[in-house]
Amino acid sequence: MPGFQSEKQLVRDYYAALSAADHDALPIVMAKFCAPDLVWRGYHPVGLLNGAETVATTFWQPLKHALTSLQRRTDLFFAGRHLLADDGAVWVASMGHLMGLFDQPLFGILPTGKVAMLRYGTFHKVENGKIIEEAMYFDLPHLMVQTGQNPFPPQTAQHLVQPGPMTHGGLLFDDAPxxxxxxxxxxxxxxxxxxxxxxxxxxxxxxxxxxxxxxxxxxxxxxxxxxxxxxxxxxxxxxxxxxxxxxxxxxxxxxxxxxxxxxxxxxxxxxxxxxxxxxxxxxxxxxxxxxxxxxxxxxxxxxxxxxxxxxxxxxxxxxxxxxxxxxxxxxx
The missing domain is CATH 3.10.450.50 (Nuclear Transport Factor 2; Chain: A,)
Known part of the structure; x- marks a missing residue:
């Protein structure tokens, strides 16, 4: 079957453009890489969004305003087709942290002026050279703990800034067998x-x-x-x-x-x-x-x-x- 190079490159270019864009350019980036009727699923308090411009103004602009000098630190990157569907669409997935200086409030969370890392995991559905669906799941409570604003009682396991795979082989920019x-x-x-x-x-x-x-x-x-x-x-x-x-x-x-x-x-x-x-x-x-x-x-x-x-x-x-x-x- 054909590989996933074009879809992977699209998502990598999308990430690079998001990282480079200033506040006003973010809607332009979203329009370039995503379908106008993009379906975007995010965690509370953002939720389900429809439309590339809405995602830019509701999620990316507030995030980049709050976490300045934002950079993406990717630990996993791979692609494939949905096992349970026959539409032939390719999904590109990645996971890591969005790291920046927490300089402004984000969803009510008070800034620290210090480095902060937001855990994220995401799936992008690509068709005809555009991202048509995206799941962007982010661990906001993990960010809150880094600021000293712990939202939960003591947990059963351990708080950590979490690394990527032990084997350090999670970035599949080239297609795997x-x-x-x-x-x-x-x-x-x-x-x-x-x-x-x-x-x-x-x-x-x-x-x-x-x-x-x-x-x-x-x-x-x-x-x-x-x-x-x-x-x-x-x-x-x-x-x-x-x-x-x-x-x-x-x-x-x-x-x-x-x-x-x-x-x-x-x-x-x-x-x-x-x-x-x-x-x-x-x-x-x-x-x-x-x-x-x-x-x-x-x-x-x-x-x-x-x-x-x-x-x-x-x-x-x-x-x-x-x-x-x-x-x-x-x-x-």
Missing amino acids: EAEGRATLAAIEAMISDLGSWNLGIPLEEELRRTWHEDMIWWGPEGIGATYTIPRYAQQHSGPFRAAFTNRSATGHICRTAEGHYGGFFGWPNFTAEHTGGFMGMPATPGRVEFRVIDFYRREGDKLAENWIFIDLLHVWAQQGVDILKRTTEIG
């Missing part, structure tokens, strides 16, 4: 199949060992944190999460793809569940909760070794009547 991408998708599919609705019927650590390496690393979002090895992942995230949420729906993705040893997916939402137990210091609430998630994976052999995950926890709590961002930024 198709067989490697198929192997990565197979590993991801096996994990999703085991995950199911959390009812495989075997002990959690035994379930995890079927598809994960023993020394797996789970780079989780702020509010949960990062954890290392199967036992600690089970103890510090997966176990508490499954205890807090029940009646999990099936998994649904807008894109699920892989290239080389790397793959990922995102949904809007990925799944829903009922909050029947306490979580992150919050009590249970009635009704179903939706989870908007981006996951990236590194495969080693036939199992998964690393996972970078973005969960819109601000949206999770907003559905339950708690505006975490507003509550935190209005203190004092």
Whole structure:
């Protein structure tokens, strides 16, 4: 099958143009690289946006005004076709940090005048030389902790400024062999199949060992944190999460793809569940909760070794009547 060089180059040029653009040029950049009716999905408080100009004025202009001298530090970059669709469209994915000097308020978060790093994960759907859809998931609570404005109680895992893959091989600017991408998708599919609705019927650590390496690393979002090895992942995230949420729906993705040893997916939402137990210091609430998630994976052999995950926890709590961002930024 044809490779992904033209789509990758388009996205790389898009990134370079966004980085170079001043405030007034950002709508021009968006118009050059994106379809006028671009569908853009972002995390709370931005949400779903329609139109390239709207994205420029609602997200990029406020971000670049707040984080001056902004630079993109990319740790993962790959492309592929959505496993569950037959439209032939190519998706380009990347992950890393947007780093700048936090000089002006952003969504109510007070600046520090110091360097700050905003975790991001993104998928771009490319057709006919334009980006027609984009998921831009960013870890705003992680940025808040860097400023001393911690929105959450103590988390079960660890706050870290998170690195890229241990192998330092995540930038697939050249196309990888198709067989490697198929192997990565197979590993991801096996994990999703085991995950199911959390009812495989075997002990959690035994379930995890079927598809994960023993020394797996789970780079989780702020509010949960990062954890290392199967036992600690089970103890510090997966176990508490499954205890807090029940009646999990099936998994649904807008894109699920892989290239080389790397793959990922995102949904809007990925799944829903009922909050029947306490979580992150919050009590249970009635009704179903939706989870908007981006996951990236590194495969080693036939199992998964690393996972970078973005969960819109601000949206999770907003559905339950708690505006975490507003509550935190209005203190004092």
